[in-house]
Amino acid sequence: MPAVKVKLREKKISKGRKSLYLDFYPAIRNPKTGKETRREFLGLYIYEKPKSPFETQSNKQTRIIAEKIRNDRYFEILNNTYGFQSDAKKKKSFLDFFEQLAKQRYSSKSNYDSWLSAFKYLRMYFNNGLTMGELSEHAIEDFKNWLLHTDLSQNTKHTYFNKIRAAVREAHKKGFIPENYVNKVSTIKADETKREFLTLDELKLLAQTDCEIPILKKAFLFSALTGLRFSDIQALTWKDLQGNESSGFFIRFRQKKTKGEETLPIPKPAFKLLEQRDDPEQKIFKGLKYSAWNNLKLREWIMDAEIRKKITFHCARHSFATIQLELGTDIYTVSKLLGHKELRTTQVYANIVDKKKSEAMKKLDDFKI
Numbered sequence: 001m002p003a004v005k006v007k008l009r010e011k012k013i014s015k016g017r018k019s020l021y022l023d024f025y026p027a028i029r030n031p032k033t034g035k036e037t038r039r040e041f042l043g044l045y046i047y048e049k050p051k052s053p054f055e056t057q058s059n060k061q062t063r064i065i066a067e068k069i070r071n072d073r074y075f076e077i078l079n080n081t082y083g084f085q086s087d088a089k090k091k092k093s094f095l096d097f098f099e100q101l102a103k104q105r106y107s108s109k110s111n112y113d114s115w116l117s118a119f120k121y122l123r124m125y126f127n128n129g130l131t132m133g134e135l136s137e138h139a140i141e142d143f144k145n146w147l148l149h150t151d152l153s154q155n156t157k158h159t160y161f162n163k164i165r166a167a168v169r170e171a172h173k174k175g176f177i178p179e180n181y182v183n184k185v186s187t188i189k190a191d192e193t194k195r196e197f198l199t200l201d202e203l204k205l206l207a208q209t210d211c212e213i214p215i216l217k218k219a220f221l222f223s224a225l226t227g228l229r230f231s232d233i234q235a236l237t238w239k240d241l242q243g244n245e246s247s248g249f250f251i252r253f254r255q256k257k258t259k260g261e262e263t264l265p266i267p268k269p270a271f272k273l274l275e276q277r278d279d280p281e282q283k284i285f286k287g288l289k290y291s292a293w294n295n296l297k298l299r300e301w302i303m304d305a306e307i308r309k310k311i312t313f314h315c316a317r318h319s320f321a322t323i324q325l326e327l328g329t330d331i332y333t334v335s336k337l338l339g340h341k342e343l344r345t346t347q348v349y350a351n352i353v354d355k356k357k358s359e360a361m362k363k364l365d366d367f368k369i
Helices: 053-078 087-091 094-103 109-125 137-148 154-173 200-207 214-226 230-235 268-272 292-304 315-326 331-338 343-362
Strands: 005-012 017-029 036-047 241-244 248-254 261-266
Touching: 005 053, 017 053, 036 053, 094 109, 094 154, 109 137, 109 154, 137 154, 200 214, 200 315, 214 230, 214 261, 214 268, 214 292, 214 315, 315 331, 315 343, 331 343
Parallel strands: none
Antiparallel strands: 005 017, 017 036, 241 248, 248 261
16 A cells, blocks of 8 residues: 555635645545545634634634544554444444345355354344444354353354354455454354264165165265265256266366365266266256255165164265275375365364274273283
8 A cells, every 4th residue: 555645734715714624645435435535524614814812722622623533534544444434334234234145145055044044143132233333342242142042052053153253254344344343252162063974885785775866866975975065066067077988087166165166086986876968058966956855855765774873965975085084095185075175174084083993993902812
């Protein structure tokens, strides 16, 4: 940013007065109009030629006020906070802003539902509304403490509060609030949850078991063999599938969750799950939907295979990660295959495998020599 100069100027007006204004160099953007300007009139006036001690004293006090405004404005511009809290921005509803962010997540069913649920609790607490001007570190801290005393599970509290944090960060990014208040508020920690997964033998058993919804079976097995999320599998089109029999097949796609561009080789068993190629723009798993009915049929399929585990579609991705690690694939490669941005995200799967190894070795504890 170039050096900023803010000078106090005077302009002659009627009735022997002068209007005080600030002169900016270079020009700044007016927070109300959005247009660049060199001037900001302060609504303060002085007498051009004081005719009494009262007028002289009035001029002195007015200049002190104007100089304070000039000084404040200089540091606001220097710290990139000028204009963030204009009257229009202060009055904007944070609840409406949050609801709009939730609607933008509609393409991802589970994420959309989480945002809407978080919005319900946010509106329940701030039942009289919450404007951007009222939003603060203390308001967020108070909401967090209230949320902690609800009957929700710890992980649900963690999820909902993280949505609030994300919305506050977005409000700051868009210039509705002068600072990211959540930086000063600690998050709600999640409980360590058990990540259920299937073994390779269980996957083979599933492959041999009929499912009432064939496309669901294919998509689940494809996820377990590639590590792809439901949203990414659902979005796959035939143009994303590339390669040939001799060099192998791979898919190029953009992750729905992280927006990262990925190139993922797919093993032969996964390729065999795909039907004959269709139009390049057509979905590979045409007709695959997220619904309570499909979730029910998934559970029934798992039970028909005589697998007594609480398995959701996302468990296929967990299964891919743990099976790869058990087969000796290094954690860095598994992290890349899963499309994780940070290695620590993948570490949870390594911990699962390590725990299984420890449990296996403990079985020998009673062996007598």
